[in-house]
Amino acid sequence: MLETRDILPFPGGDNSSDTVVGDAHLNLTTLQYWNYTLFSNGTLSNGSWCYLTFQPWAADVVLDNGTFVNGTKCWSPINPIGPRAGIGIGFAVLYGIALCLTIVALNKHGRLYLEVTKRFYPIGRRWQWYWACWTCATALVSLFTVMDVDRYYLPELPIVLTSFFWFLMQLGAVAIVWEAVRHWGSWMERQFIDPDPFALRDDDTRSKIEFYLPLIYYLFWWLNFFLVIPRTWTPIEHQRYPEQIVREAEPAATGVRFKAAAFMLVVCWVLTVFSLRTSIKYYRPRNRGIINRFIGFVRFTPMRFKLLIPLAAVIPAFQAFVAWHFASSPLNVKGHNAAIYAGGYAPALLILYIQIVFGYFNQNEDKELQRQRQERNRQLNQEMGVSQKPTWWARVNGEIVNPNESMRDRLVRNVRELQGNRPRAATDLEDGAVPGADGIGITTTQDGVEMSPLPSPTYQQQQQQRQRESSGTNSFAGSPAPPYVGKSDRRRHERTMQAASGMLFPQSSEALTLAARRRAELTMDGPPAQTLPPPPYPLQDRRSSMQTDGSATGSTNQPPQQIRSMLDV
Structure with missing residues (x-):
């Protein structure tokens, strides 16, 4: 131009x-x-x-x-790339690298390792990385279109596009800092209630502030959006000669709406600082006095926010500055490049890389929560005097549990551990069987656990078992019960539990005999033979007892009452 x-x-x-x-x-x-x-x-x-x-x-x-x-219009990119476009390409490369690193950080911190709870949704920790991706994308569009700002002979659409996406990038940058601060408070709350879910109330002042503060913040955030974006951008294109710039472009770029939009971002920054102060107040040790509170606020503020919050303050300050000074505004085709890139693009880029660096060194929150739980369990075990054995202890001492072993094998193994009998290795046995104390062969499984054999019952054994059941006798009389061969899972479970209780709690012969006799009496059709029937009641005794009761005598000697109407009922 x-x-x-x-x-x-x-x-x-x-x-x-x-x-x-x-x-x-x-x-x-x-x-x-x-x-x-x-x-x-x-x-x-x-x-x-x-x-x-x-x-x-x-x-x-x-x-x-x-x-x-063969004519060429005035709004054509015929000029070479100028200083503004050259600097913009360098910033675009940095923003592109930041976009790739942001996606890596999102994958790291957005992955779940614990069950999702209603109080803490996964999207809460991901919002800061979503806004980072938004900032990188809008910055790339703004910086790539700034090349045509220098190349166009007369300004037209490129200056509008680069300014439009620059404002969107600014909104994304302040949203990154807000979501980072808000989620830090949520992470502090999660660490508080993980050991004790009732440590914090849900209806106190803290919970109300944390509920309404994001709504108020995004109210002013959207006010900035509606004051800047939905407007007529055509006057910004009219920078083709000095009189047109003074008459149309500069009044449009320094209008009341741009100044009010900068004020909305100032309110957003103040709400971000207030959110950080609230989180420190409720989740960090409290300090008394104004000076001590300020010292505690600075002391307990994470290093990441000590860098992000001042950079976030530059964004509304620069928007307010260019709303009054058109010469340094990104909306000016011939604006000062140092002011445009130092105040307009550098703060957002620094915010992104600070987030990426701390996201690289910080641990995933679910993994950190798992580590804290393990540390608490270790401390509790230490206080109770419980020593946690290493993982190789069970393997060295032969205590590895075979996942394919049956319930009977587990019960036998537990009984031997309680009795203090260690299982012998299979190499010490001949052909895998050793005669037991009762003459019954004891086989050894592949994992070295000894157990009694469970042979398949023959038809004769099944008939004998049914006869014992029908006659009232049971295995508790002294002989071990054969396995249940029916189809009822409930009966099979009862038999297993009876066998386990018999092995865990052996009874004397007298108790077994008494239990068998009592079970036989309960299963008989009639009373036992030695039990005498109750004596009969004489008719005279019954009549005398009825006469002693006046109500009973009256009811049998008097005639029945005649009901004459419903009033007698």
Whole structure:
């Protein structure tokens, strides 16, 4: 864009209806008919269409209907890349690297290792990384379109696009800091209630602040969005000559809406600091006195927020500065590059890389919570005098539990451990069987656990078992019970439990005999033979007992009452 744009007369040509523009002969009558004017900045325009008048971009001929043949419009990228575009490419590379690293951090801190609870949703910890991706994406669009700001001969759409996405990038940067601070408070609360779910109330002042504060923050955040984004951006394009800049572009870029939008971001920054102060107040040791509270606030603020919050303060400050000073504004095509990149793009870039660095060194919250739980369990075991054995202890001492062993094998193994008998290795046995104390062979499994054999019962054994059940006798009389061969899972479970209780709690022969006799009596159809029937009641005794009761005598001697109406009921 040239500094001046004065109206020039059309140069003469071969005749009165001919003019030479850019070493090309054009029809002067047609140009005057379509109201074209020649300007000193090398353009030919009628207010709606604009064409370049210097080689090699000048038109070869103009038709009677006003069409230019091989003409180049004024809004074309014909200039080389300037300083603003060169710096923008460097920042775009840095933002691109930050986008890749942000996705890695999102994958690390957004992954779940514990069950999701209603109080702490996974999206709460991911929002800061979502906004980081938003900031990188909008910054890339803004920085790549800034190249055409320098290359366009006259400003048009590129200056609008780079300014539009620059404001969106600023919104994303302040949202990163807010979500980081808010989630830090949520993480402190989660560590508080993990050992004791009732340590914090749900209806106190703290919970109400944490509920309403995000709503208030995003209210002002959206007010900034609606004050900046939905508006007419056409006046920003009108920077084609100095008079147009002063008359249209500068008033639009320094309007009341931009100034009010900067104030909304200031409120957002104050709410972010207030959120951090609230989290420190409720989740960190309290200090008495104004000076001690300030010292405690600075002391307990994490190092990450000591860097992020000052950088977040630069964003609304710079927006307010450019709302009054158009020369340093990104909306100015010829704005100061140092101010634009140092105040407009550098704070957001630093916020991103600080988040990435701390996200790389910090642990995933679920894993950190697991570590804290293990540490608490270790301390409790130490206080109770319980020593945690290492993982190799069971393997060395032969206490490895076979996942495929049956319930009977587990019961036998537990009984031997209680009795102090260690299982012998299979190599000490001949053919895998050793005669037991009762003459029954004891087999050894592959894992070295001894157990009694469970042979399949024959038909004769099944008949004998049914006869014992029908006659009232049971295995508790002294002989071991054969396995249950029926189809009832409940009966099989009862038999297993009876066998286990018999092995765990052996009874004497007298107790077994008494229990068998009592079970036989309960299963008999009638009373036992030695039990005498109760004596009969004489009829005289029954009558005498009835006469002693006046109510009973009256009821049998008197005639029944005759009901005459419903009132007698």
